[in-house]
Amino acid sequence: MTRRAVSPVFVGRDAELETLDEAFGQARKQAAAAVLVGGEAGVGKTRLTSRFAERANQDGAHVLIGGCVELSTEGLAYAPFTAALRQLVRETSAVQVAALLPEGAARELARLLPEFGEPSGDGETESARARLFELILALLERLAERRPVVLVIEDIHWADRSSRDLIAFLSRNLRTAPVLMVMTYRSDELHRTHPLRPVLAELSRVDGVIRLDLPRFTQEEVAAQMAGILGVTPEFARVDKVFERSGGIPLFVEALLDCGNDGSFPESLHDLIIGSVERLPEETQRALRTAAAGGVRVGHDLLAAVSGLSDVDLEDALRPAIATNVLQVADGRAYAFRHALIREAVHDELLPGEHARMHARYAEEIDRDRTLVPPGRAAIEIAHHWHSARNDLWALISAWEAAEKAVHAYAYTEQIQLLERVLTLWNKVPDAAERIGVDHVTVLERASEAAYVTDEMDRSMKFVKGALAELDETTSPERVAALMVRMANIKVQKGKPGALDDLRHAERLVPTPSDTRALVLGRLGTLLMVADHVIEGTAVTQEALRIARERGDECQEADLLINLALGHSISGDLERTFSTNERALAIGTRLKSARVVLRALANNVDSLDNLGRSEEAVALAIEGEKLAREYGRYRHQGVFIANNRAEALESLGRWDEAIEVVQRAMSMGPSLRNRWHLLRVRGDIAIARGEEDVAQDILAEVGAFARQPEEWAQEWTSNTRLLLAWHLLRGEPLKSLEVAEGALTNPPLSKKAMLGWRLLAAIRMACDAAASIEPDRVATLRARGDALAVDMYGGGPVSEAFRLVYEGDFDAAAERWKALGRPYVHSKALLHAATSAAASGDRDGVAVRLREAYPLAVDLRAVPLATQIETLARRVGIALSGSVRHSHSVRHGALDEHAALTPRELEVLRLVAAGLSNRDIAGELFISAKTVSVHVSNILPKLGVSTRGEAAAAAHRLALLG
Structure with a gap:
């Protein structure tokens, strides 16, 4: 009888394989994203995915495999993607991989693999990780242009935060490429607070993501597995007993068969798994305990160094473990435990002193020769082993070093974990500051920055407050000022008040020209302008610009020019806005600063839309979004440009396209404020189309129902306008009037022409709707509006058209809207002009206007507006039939209206x-x-x-x- 530790026959799993095959078939049609394979430890997830990978490879797929690595309580940053990238380089070359990406972009991959040279020196931490994510996405898409790609990621229950975020990002965005991700995880390890739980919940809501739960074997499948291992059909009684004791878990079946034929069975699962190890020679067991301290996989040279054995002695010691399949020979002169459960069981056998001693040996040997571990892993491995060895001094030193390495790989979440370890150990190491060369505040500053970059605002604020508590602003004014800027930025991101007060305080702390003062003034100037303090914001920005020019910082100069352009935009000087952005764009292009180029482009999209050149705005936005993808910045800056494109599309009445743009941008996980901007565009369309439920959800999320004036005038103005339209949609003119009264009583009304006049135009609609019910209130409200309108900035045909609406010159407004190609406001203006004509008895004038307005509303599916037009037409006795057909015949020749x-x-x-x-x-x-x-x-x-x-x-x- 021939015995094998693992059955050579693939048992069961036909339905699961079929599901994977179907998912791969869908991926080839560019309609699938991922399969999540969950199951208990030892249930056969790796065997299933390996079998599928073999079939996919035979079917022409490019299969890439990576696994997550457990290091104490934290995973190894980007481990599965680094492994897949290393495989890809091994199959081709770093040069060929780099050729798949935009010029110079592959330097970012050097943060994961040294084969790609030196990483770029770009220190823009706020967008750096997003760029890396987009680079990985682009690489997979380019690979998939050649043949379908299958990316297998094992053990995502051990995934670090950065890997989890990247997995979620790819699952949401691999929508137009034949790429299938297959990920395995231990379902029995997902306790209530496990960090993978929210990721799985998020992925389950993504179209094309499939959850596949791997069940235990049935008794028939256990019998088939046993027959494959034993080489003969087993007796029923033995099958029955093995099935009962193993519970149908394939790994336990193997372990039970390995116990022999004496009929004895271990009392616990630990004993069951460790039983095969205990039957090995003592020197083999000793070598396995040493290997277990190194992880599931450990290199031969590292294991030899830690164990102190020669190559020959180590090979002799491990040979029995390899023969019994406890240990397997892996590529790269390494050994891997056949299953993580075996490694865990062996590691649990270490005595306390042996545990500390063994991990200390690993730390010492890796520190002595960092080539003993794969490139980029030495620092985190050393930190892990010193932490496991409970050596406070070296755990602190190594955690600080690993944190510094993590930031270079954009592994900011892992950096936070390591910095928190430093902070925890600080008081346990008397000379901690001397040991790592920085003070306690510096650690807090670094942690606050890392948390801010990963959008953990509450965590970042905690570190900022901790640092400020230790600093004296009279002796460390610049450090305090820089922290105050971060505090202000956190408040802005969270939509909390107080940011301007923080920045004014910071400005007072640094009165003389310096880099810190320029930083403070640049941010203060921007927020002052957004809050509509344009004159003060411009003066502050100009001072920052002088400092930047004196110090020769052209990149900062370009940023500040863009800030000045914002002031011009609010003031209504739109042509100057455009030209100032163009100056910044020229500097960014010359410096090859992708961030500056995209920022200037994004703002000019807005400028063109405000100038009424919305078709040009859409074209420029598409160009900007393409550049953002090429630069690996779509998730960060590309989303902002996409929002501006959606606004221009909404203006043009291309609403379905606008919704599509919004939905895609929302899937990229935008920042809170960008999300609100996108939602407001969608809210305008929802209200115009009468989608009450959609509009209500959006208004609730952006805070429009809160009725509390925000610190930022532009946000408040947009929310107020949406709320006015919402009440009118619901047939609540008095509530709309109440909102308008609140808006004009103590208004943080944005004087930006496009926003201010648009709100005043909406207030005019509320007044007209309520005039017959509350004429005195309406008259008072109109008087307040007129007084505010005197100081409102002008500039550009769009704000001029909104001004005409507010003043009631609807025919002139309609002509402006028609010239600008804005069908919705054109149709609305015609309706109101027709209403005025009806009041004066001009029936023919009503007919002409309504017949022009109606097809515009119908084409847009603006049901409330079309209904209002139909109602007025019936009241006056005008037929609208034929107008829609005529509109379509003009536009589409011989096409029928339907x-x-x-x-x-x-x-x-x-x-x-x-x-x-x-x-x-x-x-x-x-x-x-x-x-x-x-x-x-x-x-x-x-x-x-x-x-x-x-x-x-x-x-x-x-x-x-x-």
Whole structure:
């Protein structure tokens, strides 16, 4: 009889394999993101994924495999992605991998693998990790252009925070590439507070993510496994007993069979697993205990150094463990325990003194020769082992060093954990400051920065307050001022008041020119402008600009120019806004500063929209978003540009596109304030289309129902405008009037022309709606509005059109909106002009205006507005029939009114006619390939054709592409 420790026959799991195969098939169609394979320890997750990986490889997939590494309570930062990247480099070369990415971008990968040279010197910590994430995403997408990719990540229950965040990011964004992620985790280890739980909950809500729970073996499957191991069909009684004791867990079945045929069974699972080890020679057991202290996988040279054995003696000692499959030979001259449970059981056998001694030996040997571990891992490995050895002095020193290394790899969460260890050990090491060369406050400062970068604002604030408590502002004014800037930034991110007070305090602490004063003034100037203190904000920014120029800091100069442009925008000097941004853009381009370039582009998208050049704004935004992807900055700055594109699309009435842009940007996990900006765009469309539930949820999230004036005038102004429209949508004119009265009684009303006049125009709508009910209140409110309007900034055709609406010159406003190509406000202005005409008895004037307004509202699916137009038409006795058909015939030639193409469908049709594939179209329009497919499916029947070629011919025949 031939016995094997592991069955050579793959037992069961047919349904699970089929699920994985189906997911891979969907991924090939660019419609799947990930499969989460959960199960108890030892249930066969690795065996299943290995089997699937073999099949996928045979089916033409490029399979990349990485695993998470357990190091005490924290994982190893980016371990699975580093392993997959190392595999990719080994299969090809670092040069070939770099060629898949934008020029120079691969230098960021040097933070994970030294084969890519020296990391870039870019110290922009707030966006650095986001850039790394986008780089990994881009790499997978480029690889998938050659053939489908399967990325297997094992043991994500051990994943570090950075890896978990990257996994979530990829799962949300690998939507248009044939990439399938398969991830395994121990479901029995997910206690209530386990950090993987919220990640799994988030991923479960992502389309295309599949949860696959791996059950235990049935008794029949246990019998098949036993037959594979034993080489013969086992007796029923033995199968019955093994099944009962193992509970159907394959690893335990193997361990029970390894106990022999004497019928004895261990009393506990620990004894069951350790039983196969205890039957090995003593020198083998000793070597295994040493290996277990090194982790699931340990290199031969490191194990030899720690054990003190020669190569020959070590190999002789390990050979029995390898023969019984307790230990396996891995690539890279390493050994790996066959299962993590075996390693854990062996490690638990270490006596307390032996445990401390063994981990100290690992720390000493790795510190002596850092090549004994894979590149980039020495510092964290040393820190882990000294911590496990309970050596406070060296645990503190090594944790500080590892924290410094973590920040270079953008592993900020791991940096926080290590810095917190330093803080915990500080009082246990009398000369801690001398040992690591910095004081306690510096550790707190670093921790606050790392927490801020990872969006852990409460944690960052805790560290800031701790540092401030230890500093005296009379002896350390610059340190206190810098911390006050961070405190202000945290308050802004959390939407809390007090940021301006913090910055004014910081400014008083650093009265003379310095880098710190320039930092404080730059931030203070921006927030003053956002709060509508434009004159003071401009003066402060100009002083910061002088300091930057004196010190030759061109990058800061460009940033401050962009800040000045914000002041020009609020003041209504839109042409100067554009030209100032262009100056900053030129500096950023010359310095090759991606951040400055994208920031200037983003602000000019807004400038163009405010100038009424919204089509140009959309085109510039698309260019900016492409650059953001190339620079690896989409998640950070690209989302801001996407928001500005959505605003321009909303202006143009291309609402479905705007919603698509908003949804995609929201999936990128934007900052809180960017999220609110995006939601406000969606809220405008929801209210215009009568989507009450959607609008209510949005207004609640952005704080519009709170009715508390915010510190930032622009936020407050936008929220107030949305709330006014919300009450009018619900048929509550008096509530809308109440909101308007509150807005004009003590208003932090933004004087930015686009925002201020737009709010006043909305207040005019509220007044008109309530005029017949509360004429005196309306008259008082109008008088207040008129008084405020005197000081309102002007500038640009958009604010001028809103001014005309406020003043009641609806026909002139309608002409302006028509010239600007803004159909919704054009239709609304026509409705109000028609209402005025009806009041004066001009029935023909009403008809002309309503028949022009109605098709605009119908095309937009602006149901409330269309209903208002229909109601007025019935009241006056005017027929609207034929107007919609006429509108479509003008725009679409021979197309029937029900077959009219939407603006997005026209864009898709134009690219289809140019010969682009669905995937290429998706890339051009920043939508998913699946969405393109839906558009194409809608276009074909509308054109009365059945193929893409026929659609292209019809488009030219009907002159739809001109």
